[in-house]
Amino acid sequence: MSPPIDFKLRRRTLLAGTAAAAAFASVPRGEAAAQTQSKPAGPETTTVTLNVNGEARKLTVDNRTTLLDALREHLKLTGTKKGCDHGQCGACTCTVNGERINSCLSLAVMHDGDEVQTIEGIGQPESMDPMQAAFVEHDGFQCGYCTPGQIQSARKVIEEIRAGIPSHVTGDLTAEIAITDAEIRERMSGNICRCGAYANILAAITQVAEESA
């Protein structure tokens, strides 16, 4: 359980009354800002090694850099998309150590040594993965911006069902989970497609699931 809001507020109020705050008041605003910048309390960057698509990539990143921006801006792997940057749309879905995550909700510094797979590691235009090919075949996209995230989730949804991980719509938790339309729709619902290709995405996933059964 998180502390009540008034507790947090009190902590901030306390900080504002310290000598540091008093120093702020005595100098012009710009100088105060410069002063605080010159004395960071600790390192503002961190060096991490991400194993991206099977390749070790050593990076020094701002501590605030998300995994998403580490991939897109540092490694120039722009296939992973930024739709909302707040974990609301799913466009940034990639896998970390084999599990799908919203990479915008995770900081790069949390992933030293982790295995990250992006859409670029799944297939290329001339050598598409079966899920990518199925998306093309069933027109499982229009504008294409949510598509890498949809494909990442789609591949994992099949695995998650086969691994027996239940979802909101799973009925009998003790039985083997069947790959049904309802299971796929439920598990894909974190990936928004505003072009509305859902029915075609479902067809693509179903085909891949059947072919790999």
Next chain:
Amino acid sequence: MKFTQPVDSNLFDDAKVVGKPMQRIDGPLKVTGTAPYAYERNDAAPDALYGYPLGAAIGHGRITRMDAEAARSAPGVRAVVTTLEIDPLEKGINNVARLFGGAEVQHYHQAIAVVVADTFEQARAASALIEVDYEEGTPADLDLDAAFERMQGTGEPDTLVGDVEAAFRDAPHVIDQMYHTPAESHTMMEPHASTVDWSDGEDMTVWTSNQMINVNLKSIAATFGIDRERIRVESPYVGGGFGSKLWLRADAVLAALGSRAAGVPVKLALPRPMVMNNTTHRSATVQRIRLAARADGHLTGIWHEAAAYCLPGGRGENPTAQTPIFYAGDTRRVKNHVVDMPLPETADMRAPGEASGLMALEIAMDEMAEALDMDPVQFRIINDTQVDPANPDIPFSDRHFVECLERGAEAFGWSKRNTTPGEQRDGDWLIGHGVAGAYRGALVLPSGARAILDGGKLIIETDMTDIGTGSYTILAQTAAETMGMDVADVEMRLANSAFPASSGSGGQFGAPSSASGVYAACMALRDKIAGNLGIEDASFNGGRVTGGDTDMALSEINEEVSTEDAIQWGDFQKDYAMGTFGAHFVEVGVHAYTGETRVRRMLAVCDAGRIINPITARSQVIGGMVMGVGAALSEDMALDRGRGFFANHDMANYEVAVHADIPEQEVIFLDTLDGVATPLKAKGVGELGLCGVAAAIANGLYNATGIRVRDYPLTMDKFIDRLPAI
């Protein structure tokens, strides 16, 4: 090429490529994440730095002071430009609110500063250090219902036919109801984003996400007062638009200003929480609809009055757009009021006008059918018209609305539905079925292209955009068909202002207009090739040109042959009403205990002329149906009437339909041809798929529960107290 008369027969009637299902040629790039969007142009501007915007924190008023010193001295910051530092910029085409410059705040989150820094994190952090003092404007009345009450009955009607009052006095059946549609946000997946190189303050290159390149180019030129020749705009991949990217927006303006100030290329994407209030949206509407009918179902009066809001000088939303023309009726009075309000800008969103208009009108039609004790399908069929009701000398170019309804009813099993509301159960779910008519105009615009034959390959260049609509693919099909070549031998180059100006993407005019433009360019190329070879009556088939004594492969033509042409539309089209038509059928389940509403089955039947590619066209239609589900059940921009901004400005709180909301969808295209509309006999279909869907769901909810909800979205709080006793 001027399109001067209805086309009788032409090469598309014997098509080998056009009209055939074909997978998207840009598909492999999109599914592998290798299609570069506007913020990802490492191929063109690898050294671009990061721009981050600051939005105004008040609904409207003035900025009295800005202090950006802390931001300027923050780590990594290269430049800060505040709105007080420059005069208000000229507005671009169809921009209502100013995009930047000056002290006035016209709406919440209007851009007031841009920070350029070495990294995204630095730019974002520095933007938060900018201090702003505001003087808030006079509180404005943001109550659209009250505005409608004030304005009702005032002003000249937009359409007036016959004695409406008398018709309503005399009719045996009259309905008179109020309807509400909420403000809606496009919520395309890719936020507005641009990378701009204006490093030297001279030539400018804009890699952006925009639907209409030529309009964007002109707007940028006007905004910054520079010659168009010095600007290049590119938008090869657009992560969704739905109207939000028709006109120039703040992302490109801020990136340009930041680039000039920092002397480096700058990329900037609007943060998602800023998109809703900074950019545009579809206005909420208040609509009063009155219908009068004889006992035989014949409509004798249609009276539609509505109100929407916008910033002063804007167009708002016209939900009466379809009412003058969709149904027959002896008398008619139509009026839309646009109310000035200091809110974020209202502008075009997918099917502007008809989308929100049919949300109301098609409920009203259902209500009248019930009052008449008539099948709502039959009631609509009775009131079909083959002419513009207000101008009976103007026939529809091609209208098969009745066939849409009949085919749909048969395919959906309409006759087997329960007709007494609230009487069909499936476990805990109340089951209902609803129908609605669909109409959307069939606008076409001039559109140009360049066609180049080079070593047996055909290259098509046009500034047309593909916003997910399938332009790459359908234009390649059109070019291949016209030149008698294989699609694999066509290379498409789109969305670059260096190419001939096209219609752009919007208003479902993009496909019919730009395909006609490509046809025009290819016909010019055929003429030029034939002329060069001295052939009369040349024919182009199988990659060969034949005629007279000549029979040669196009790949044998050594010299590059290039032509440019555009489709222009003749006045003869004004002698016709041009539209697209459809019928939507849905099955809904309403939970008997909670009122949760689920769409269980959807069918659309579309009459939109020749379908150039059934795969991409179907995707457009099912996508529209999905947007219709959101419009019916969840989408609602929540206005804070005290503060004058939309509170739910992100994708967690503005709820669009997700996978779990969408059931089985079926689309039937009638095999229609409209030779008045375009040389391809094709019309647009991308917006038709949305029109009417929400009303079909509302009508299904009524059939399921016996409760008529006229206020979208159809959330359970609006009817749970009226659900049938369990």
